[in-house]
Structures are given as C-alpha cells and as structure tokens.
Amino acid sequence: xxxxxxxxxxxxLKTGQSMTLQCAQxxxxxxxSWYRQDPGMGLRLIHYSVxxxxxxxxxxxxxxxxxxxxxxxxxxxxxxxxPSQTSVYFCASSYSxxxxxxxxxxxxxxxxxxxx
Amino acid sequence: LAKTTQPISMDSYEGxxxxxxxxxxxxxxxxxxTWYQQFPSQGPRFIIQGYKTKVTNEVASxxxxxxxxxxxxxxPRVSLSDTAVYYCLVGDPSGTYKYIFGTGTRLKxxx
Numbered sequence: 001x002x003x004x005x006x007x008x009x010x011x012x013l014k015t016g017q018s019m020t021l022q023c024a025q026x027x028x029x030x031x032x033s034w035y036r037q038d039p040g041m042g043l044r045l046i047h048y049s050v051x052x053x054x055x056x057x058x059x060x061x062x063x064x065x066x067x068x069x070x071x072x073x074x075x076x077x078x079x080x081x082x083p084s085q086t087s088v089y090f091c092a093s094s095y096s097x098x099x100x101x102x103x104x105x106x107x108x109x110x111x112x113x114x115x116x
Numbered sequence: 117l118a119k120t121t122q123p124i125s126m127d128s129y130e131g132x133x134x135x136x137x138x139x140x141x142x143x144x145x146x147x148x149x150t151w152y153q154q155f156p157s158q159g160p161r162f163i164i165q166g167y168k169t170k171v172t173n174e175v176a177s178x179x180x181x182x183x184x185x186x187x188x189x190x191x192p193r194v195s196l197s198d199t200a201v202y203y204c205l206v207g208d209p210s211g212t213y214k215y216i217f218g219t220g221t222r223l224k225x226x227x
Binding site for chain 2: 004031033035041042043044045048050056058059090092104105106107108109110
C-alpha cells in the first residue's frame with residue numbers, strides 16, 4: 001500500500017490564483033480530512049469527510065472547498081489564494097468514522113504552499 | 117469544539133522517563149483519547165490510543181483516570197530520537213467527527 005499520498009510536495013502561488021491540492025489513499029478508508037499547519041503551530045482542521053459524497057467543515061474552512069466523489073480521493077481547492085494561506089497542508093485518513101471506536105489517522109507527507 | 121490543554125514544552129535527558137499530561141475536561145462519554153508524535157517536516161504519527169485505565173504498547177503507556185478528564189502519555193527511557201512534538205486528540209463532544217488538535221507539547225531530549 002502507498003498509504004496517503006499528496007501532490008504536489010511544494011507549490012508557489014500568486015495572490016488570487018486558484019489551485020487544487022490532491023490527496024489519495026489506497027487503504028479503503030472512510031474518513032478523510034485536511035489540516036493546515038502554520039510555522040511553529042499546531043494543526044488546524046479545514047474540512048473532513050466521513051464517506052464518499054459527505055463532507056463537513058472543520059475549524060478553518062473559509063477560502064477552501066472540498067468534494068469526495070470517490071472513497072480514494074479528497075481534493076482541497078483554494079478558491080482565491082491569499083498570503084494568509086501560506087502553510088503546510090496535511091491530508092489524513094482513517095478506517096472507521098462511524099461508531100464509538102475511531103481508528104488512528106494516517107497522515108500524508110504534506111504540501112508546502114507559499115502564496116506571494 | 118473539543119479542546120485539549122498540554123504543557124507547551126518539556127526538556128528531558130536521555131534514559132529518563134517522560135510523562136506528558138493532557139487535559140480534556142469536555143470529552144464525550146464514548147470518545148477515545150489518541151496521542152500522536154510529529155517530527156519536523158513530517159505528518160503526525162500515531163503513538164497510542166485508549167479509553168480508560170491503562171494501555172501499553174511497544175513505545176509508550178497511556179494512563180487515563182476514572183473521570184477521563186485528563187490523560188498522561190508515558191515514554192520510558194527516552195532517547196534523542198524522541199525529540200518531537202506530541203499531541204493528544206479527542207473528538208468533538210457534539211458527536212460529529214471533528215478531530216481538533218491542541219497546541220501540542222514540544223519535547224526536547226538532551227544528551
């Protein structure tokens with residue numbers, strides 16, 4: 001298994017540009033999520049999904065859109081990039097999103113985004 | 117939203133046992149407590165998870181008191197390679213599936 005993969009690894013955008021960060025997992029996980037991590041800070045939840053066709057907002061959803069058309073993929077779209085969105089973006093997945101027991105999350109390697 | 121509180125940083129020496137405590141006063145009745153480790157430039161990595169009492173695996177132990185309002189991650193005999201940020205994580209008490217990371221504890225292991 002490749003686990004959780006993210007592309008690109010690095011990206012530089014100009015203010016106002018849009019782009020999509022890709023995230024894929026090959027573990028048949030139901031739950032997927034996106035976090036951002038600013039330098040020296042903790043992770044903040046942007047959006048998450050408990051299954052194909054179901055998404056919901058996290059702590060900091062403004063400026064980002066997500067969709068979940070398949071179990072494997074969970075892309076994150078930046079609508080109009082701003083310097084405040086300069087961060088490292090991590091995608092994560094876990095097997096069980098329903099019920100009382102919540103499995104550990106597996107994190108991807110991250111995408112380093114700089115907005116100038 | 118669920119909130120956890122941890123010490124911001126800790127220093128320790130090689131070979132010592134390190135205990136990091138996390139406070140989670142509003143944990144939901146059916147929620148688990150999970151700890152992650154993060155090295156610079158990497159995504160977090162699962163360490164251990166528990167519901168109550170004590171859980172032990174090959175790298176750590178997790179102690180959870182009866183009221184479950186806190187938990188303590190115990191790392192036995194740390195080495196320099198254990199220098200990292202440690203996060204405890206609980207779900208949102210509303211029952212949705214939001215996993216909110218706290219600020220984490222930056223552990224520095226000294227030679």
